[in-house]
Amino acid sequence: MPETRPDGTVALPAAAQQRVAGDALLLRGGLWITASVLAIGLVLPLATLFVRAFEDRDGGFAGLENFGRYVTTPTLLAAAGNSLWIAAATTAIVVPVAFFYAYALTRSCMPMQALFRTVMLIPVLAPSLLPALALVYLFGNQGMLKGLLLGHSVYGPIGIVMAQCFYCFPHAAIIMAVALATTDARFYEAAEALRAGRGRIFATVTLPGARYGLVSAAVVVFTLVVTDFGIPKVIGGQFPVLATDVYKQVVGLQDFNMGAVVGLVLLLPAIGAYLLDRWAQGKRAATLSGRAVPYAPRPRRQRDLPLLVFCLGVASVLAGLLGVAAWGSVIRFWPYNLSLTLDNYDFARFDAAGWDSLLVSVRMAGLAAILGTVLIFCTAWLLERGTRPGRLGSILRFAATLPLAVPGLVLGLAFILFFNHPANPLGVLYGTLAILVLNSVVHFYTVAHLTAVTAIRQLDPEFEAASASLKVPAWLTCWRVTVPMCLPAILDIAVYLFVNTMTTVSAVIFLYGPDTKPASVAVVHMDEAGQASAAAAMAVAILGVTLSAKLLQLGTARLVERATQRWRRR
Amino acid sequence: MASGAAPYLVVEEVSKAFGTVMALDGVSLTVAAGEFVSFLGPSGCGKTTLLRAIAGLDPANSGRILQAGRDITALAPAARDFGIVFQSYALFPNLTVAENIAYGLRGPAWPKPRRASRVAELVELVGLTEHVRKFPAQLSGGQQQRVALARALANEPGLLLLDEPLSALDAIVRLHLRQEIRTLQQRLGVTTIMVTHDQEEALGVSDRVVVMNHGRIAQIGRPEDIYRRPANPFVAGFVGRSATFIAWVEAAEGLLQAGQDGWRIAADAARGMPRGTRVEVFIRPEDVRLTRPGEGGAGSFPVTVRHWEFLGPVCRLTLAAGPQRQLEADLPPDAAHALGAMPGAALAAEVPPERVLVFAADA
Amino acid sequence: MFRRTIAFGLSLLLAPLAAEAQQRTRLTVYTALENEQLQPLKQAAEAALRDIEIAWVRDSTGVITARLIAERQNPRADMIWGVSVFSLLQMEGLDMLEPYTPLGAEALRPNFRSDRKPMTWTGMDAFVSAICFNTVVAQARNLPRPTTWADLLNPAFRGQIVMPNPASSGTGFLTIAGWMGSMGEAPAWDFMTKLHENVQVYTHSGSAPCNNTARGEYGVGISLDMRAVTLKNQGAPIEIIVPTDGVGFDMEGTAIHRGTRNAEAAKRLADWAVTRDAMEMYGRWYAVLALPGVQPTVRGYPAEFEQRLVSMDFRAIATRRDQILRDWAARFDGKSAPRN
Numbered sequence A: 001m002p003e004t005r006p007d008g009t010v011a012l013p014a015a016a017q018q019r020v021a022g023d024a025l026l027l028r029g030g031l032w033i034t035a036s037v038l039a040i041g042l043v044l045p046l047a048t049l050f051v052r053a054f055e056d057r058d059g060g061f062a063g064l065e066n067f068g069r070y071v072t073t074p075t076l077l078a079a080a081g082n083s084l085w086i087a088a089a090t091t092a093i094v095v096p097v098a099f100f101y102a103y104a105l106t107r108s109c110m111p112m113q114a115l116f117r118t119v120m121l122i123p124v125l126a127p128s129l130l131p132a133l134a135l136v137y138l139f140g141n142q143g144m145l146k147g148l149l150l151g152h153s154v155y156g157p158i159g160i161v162m163a164q165c166f167y168c169f170p171h172a173a174i175i176m177a178v179a180l181a182t183t184d185a186r187f188y189e190a191a192e193a194l195r196a197g198r199g200r201i202f203a204t205v206t207l208p209g210a211r212y213g214l215v216s217a218a219v220v221v222f223t224l225v226v227t228d229f230g231i232p233k234v235i236g237g238q239f240p241v242l243a244t245d246v247y248k249q250v251v252g253l254q255d256f257n258m259g260a261v262v263g264l265v266l267l268l269p270a271i272g273a274y275l276l277d278r279w280a281q282g283k284r285a286a287t288l289s290g291r292a293v294p295y296a297p298r299p300r301r302q303r304d305l306p307l308l309v310f311c312l313g314v315a316s317v318l319a320g321l322l323g324v325a326a327w328g329s330v331i332r333f334w335p336y337n338l339s340l341t342l343d344n345y346d347f348a349r350f351d352a353a354g355w356d357s358l359l360v361s362v363r364m365a366g367l368a369a370i371l372g373t374v375l376i377f378c379t380a381w382l383l384e385r386g387t388r389p390g391r392l393g394s395i396l397r398f399a400a401t402l403p404l405a406v407p408g409l410v411l412g413l414a415f416i417l418f419f420n421h422p423a424n425p426l427g428v429l430y431g432t433l434a435i436l437v438l439n440s441v442v443h444f445y446t447v448a449h450l451t452a453v454t455a456i457r458q459l460d461p462e463f464e465a466a467s468a469s470l471k472v473p474a475w476l477t478c479w480r481v482t483v484p485m486c487l488p489a490i491l492d493i494a495v496y497l498f499v500n501t502m503t504t505v506s507a508v509i510f511l512y513g514p515d516t517k518p519a520s521v522a523v524v525h526m527d528e529a530g531q532a533s534a535a536a537a538m539a540v541a542i543l544g545v546t547l548s549a550k551l552l553q554l555g556t557a558r559l560v561e562r563a564t565q566r567w568r569r570r
Numbered sequence B: 001m002a003s004g005a006a007p008y009l010v011v012e013e014v015s016k017a018f019g020t021v022m023a024l025d026g027v028s029l030t031v032a033a034g035e036f037v038s039f040l041g042p043s044g045c046g047k048t049t050l051l052r053a054i055a056g057l058d059p060a061n062s063g064r065i066l067q068a069g070r071d072i073t074a075l076a077p078a079a080r081d082f083g084i085v086f087q088s089y090a091l092f093p094n095l096t097v098a099e100n101i102a103y104g105l106r107g108p109a110w111p112k113p114r115r116a117s118r119v120a121e122l123v124e125l126v127g128l129t130e131h132v133r134k135f136p137a138q139l140s141g142g143q144q145q146r147v148a149l150a151r152a153l154a155n156e157p158g159l160l161l162l163d164e165p166l167s168a169l170d171a172i173v174r175l176h177l178r179q180e181i182r183t184l185q186q187r188l189g190v191t192t193i194m195v196t197h198d199q200e201e202a203l204g205v206s207d208r209v210v211v212m213n214h215g216r217i218a219q220i221g222r223p224e225d226i227y228r229r230p231a232n233p234f235v236a237g238f239v240g241r242s243a244t245f246i247a248w249v250e251a252a253e254g255l256l257q258a259g260q261d262g263w264r265i266a267a268d269a270a271r272g273m274p275r276g277t278r279v280e281v282f283i284r285p286e287d288v289r290l291t292r293p294g295e296g297g298a299g300s301f302p303v304t305v306r307h308w309e310f311l312g313p314v315c316r317l318t319l320a321a322g323p324q325r326q327l328e329a330d331l332p333p334d335a336a337h338a339l340g341a342m343p344g345a346a347l348a349a350e351v352p353p354e355r356v357l358v359f360a361a362d363a
Numbered sequence C: 001m002f003r004r005t006i007a008f009g010l011s012l013l014l015a016p017l018a019a020e021a022q023q024r025t026r027l028t029v030y031t032a033l034e035n036e037q038l039q040p041l042k043q044a045a046e047a048a049l050r051d052i053e054i055a056w057v058r059d060s061t062g063v064i065t066a067r068l069i070a071e072r073q074n075p076r077a078d079m080i081w082g083v084s085v086f087s088l089l090q091m092e093g094l095d096m097l098e099p100y101t102p103l104g105a106e107a108l109r110p111n112f113r114s115d116r117k118p119m120t121w122t123g124m125d126a127f128v129s130a131i132c133f134n135t136v137v138a139q140a141r142n143l144p145r146p147t148t149w150a151d152l153l154n155p156a157f158r159g160q161i162v163m164p165n166p167a168s169s170g171t172g173f174l175t176i177a178g179w180m181g182s183m184g185e186a187p188a189w190d191f192m193t194k195l196h197e198n199v200q201v202y203t204h205s206g207s208a209p210c211n212n213t214a215r216g217e218y219g220v221g222i223s224l225d226m227r228a229v230t231l232k233n234q235g236a237p238i239e240i241i242v243p244t245d246g247v248g249f250d251m252e253g254t255a256i257h258r259g260t261r262n263a264e265a266a267k268r269l270a271d272w273a274v275t276r277d278a279m280e281m282y283g284r285w286y287a288v289l290a291l292p293g294v295q296p297t298v299r300g301y302p303a304e305f306e307q308r309l310v311s312m313d314f315r316a317i318a319t320r321r322d323q324i325l326r327d328w329a330a331r332f333d334g335k336s337a338p339r340n
């Protein structure tokens, strides 16, 4: 019997109190784990980067000296300008193309939409180096289509923009497809009832409805181009851009302080884009009412046929570039001996790590996918559903969206500065698989986090309260209800982390060690050494892995659906 | 109200703030064992907050809550003894009806056979025997509601909490289910608190009603008391329908004067109030008696029919009593026809003095 | 079932991590050797020294040098094997090399080993900068066959030449060091300024110019001889031209990093690096070897090129390496977009 207190109330049995405390402790402990991961993998490295930008080579305080050196070095400034106009040019090309492609997918009765949706995603699965390599085969000095460039060289802005268009297209198209798919059909009915013409409807309903999507897409493309490293590295020739400057300062000149300065400069457009995108997202959410009626297009030849032709054109360029890279990877000695061979896949001939680097990549991506998914999903759940996350919760919520604003190259640089600091006991991680995994998880944290949060928010907010009232610990309900219900989203997160970790170059190029060189870095090295065929072969091998992962996801998604999503059927 | 026995649930001076919003401001009440109590009030008045404070889901900032003599103020929900049905039901969509109901039946106390028989008993109780293998999405709203109820009752909690359990249902199912809930509650004898913003629901099923406003308790009482003897203008205005206007106490005992036109009405409640007191007057439509002009009693006054609304069992007439005053009166359609109560008609109206609700209007 | 699959997958991913804990001593070896040389050398060395495992960290000469220097407070390398002697001498100046005379090092040619006692480095091989000339491209674009460096100033070569960036590439550096040796410093800068007009791109690595020329991307690549020979042997339509007006050459060498935690193992690897076996390995790719009497097996080198080597004062150039590179970067680095 519980003891009765003087005031007539009864003290709770200690065991019950403890169980409750234990539960809360577990939940809080989880958040602290995430907090330390983000501290070690994001905040402290970025802080180190920031400090180093104000230090001289020997660690003394240099004030603004590095920045002074930056603005007085014409080549560095030129690189910043180049980055901006390259990004602007790519955005100007990609966003309209993506808009019409997405328009065809969502607003027309064009045939083969499923196929076009699939083809659209190809570039996501390939490292950004792959289109650049393919362009060398097509438009290089010995390129098959060199004539089309009218004597201009592909090595430089032209090549960069072309490759960036390929690489950024799916990102823009996905955003546009979502924006166009969520428009309310009632606007169209109203416009038609008011006898507006098609052109007028397009200008007054379709475009305004998609305008925040357009802003988001433009912002994402712009940031991707400014921060991408692989493409200018392969096809940029002597054309300097910010991303290659960071690499040159750090790897070429080992000038970490100037590297930190350029890194901070690179951070600026990324942060600006991040803020702009958040603004657009907020605006877009506000324009959508919960009772929107989905738009169902009706067939119309005059619209569907041109769109089909257009999509065929875009899709063949996407598939074509991929095909060229694949073909280039099996050519014996391009362009003089076009007989086919698998010799280029004997990677040990070109790079000491050989096939091992692909294995490293698979292990790295596999671990990032598994550990990252567990960490990110659990954290999202704790933040959304844990017992009163409090201030730590709000800090984490903010920190979780930060990585989106940090370019991979900057994160990678921040990692070396932090982990390689002589006083850092975590220095033992330098060059290990662990640091690569940590870097990848942090690098791709935000999108995965948002996916998890969205999935969790779709669930009834009272699940945890209901489970508490039934005296079932929250984590058990998470495991029995939340996880199974979110399984499709969880798979999405895992594959997203896997694919991106497989293909990323920028963050890991600073971090790999003697026997942890990822395949994407091997591509860069082989290309640096002029081994284009081997580089293409490795890029194709990476694509093979990511494609298999994606197909595996589609396959398992069905199984998972049958096993866990039975309840969805009515 | 079981005033003699020790109360089952005691809420003492409970307050809760969300930022600067005082969702609960010094709320105190007691609930006897086996009692059915409703929290009634406009949206945002703090009903859900109070319920969740009792459940421990959103603990109060200050005050004390005792259940069965035990101080549960600081306890986590899992350490308390209650079952709850949420407005959304919060059924686990990926678990079957049976799995949902059995969800809380775990641990060594619930070996498989015992659990199975308890689930069978509960589905029987709520009449869902043939649906045990279905998923919630395959059930109707009313059926889902019953699953939620069965799940909340599975552990035989001492206290059943219902947060707007019927608000997601359509009118007919709603009426039916609220009676069912009441029957079930009486059969099991479980102490129950229901949150609702629907006064008919609250008055219809409860032993006592707690009317809330702006985070405070406006009145606690039996349904009839709440309706007939509202403690303040808020309750009078919120519960039931009434016409309301401002008046002053006359010199004569129990007489009110309203407006410049010298319009007067007798009200028992105004007896003893000092002369000149400014008061709020509430008159319910069913208390207004209509007669032909000149046929009324001493207290009757002339009115003109402004508007006529057919509601089925009754007609609701909007009456003008003088230039600025409006009253409403309910009477059966046949009686209305007999009186010739068409818009524009002149009639006499009378309100029994004991039925006029009067509250001193401060300031 | 599902859970077991996951557990199995996890163990597959994690297994190699556990397996890494082995008994052999791991030596982290920084190198600028060509990629395809790493695997055979590692195999040969590990076969000879069974308890040693080599972990390569490879990059271009300039990069690996900069990295070694940057890391010198907190070194990660145990050994340096296959890095330009210019770099080794610069590191010797920074007191980064462990003095140790490998067994048998006295047998090396005198100018192929450190002059300190004990030695700080030992030589492996020497190579020269050469011109890779794509004959197919030359025919198509009407390029004359160059025989001297000076020939490359011919306006016909405008935009046709690719050379390594000396800041990152050892080959690039030895090339300009050679020009300075043969022409004198001021005329060499003058020559480079004019040559810059004809250069399309300065590449990160020393072998890239020849690789790219072999693929016909450019007509003329300034590169290292060894790369050119390998490509020619693979069937690329290139000719290797060792200019008659004197070529710079570079030695590659071996050294132990000061402060290594695996000094014993590092010394044994340093011993092996000067053995006849090792020299024969080097001889598979290079024509000039440090140990007299070892016959290189590489084919296709132009005859009598040894006579064209300019005389170089390695130490003098090494001490000025930083300055030269800074001057070079100020004049030519990223100065312009690609020209057509």
Ligand SMILES: Nc1ncnc2c1ncn2[C@@H]1O[C@H](COP(=O)(O)OP(=O)(O)O)[C@@H](O)[C@H]1O
Residues within 6 Å of the ligand: B018, B019, B021, B022, B023, B041, B042, B043, B044, B045, B046, B047, B048, B049, B050
């Ligand atoms: N989680 C919360 N955060 C901030 N304010 C809240 C929260 N929950 C309730 N409130 C506020 O507290 C007040 C009472 O809310 P609630 O108890 O839900 O009202 P009811 O259930 O009576 O409609 C409202 O003003 C509401 O806006």
Ligand SMILES: [Mg+2]
Residues within 6 Å of the ligand: B047, B048, B049, B164, B195
């Ligand atoms: Mg409520």
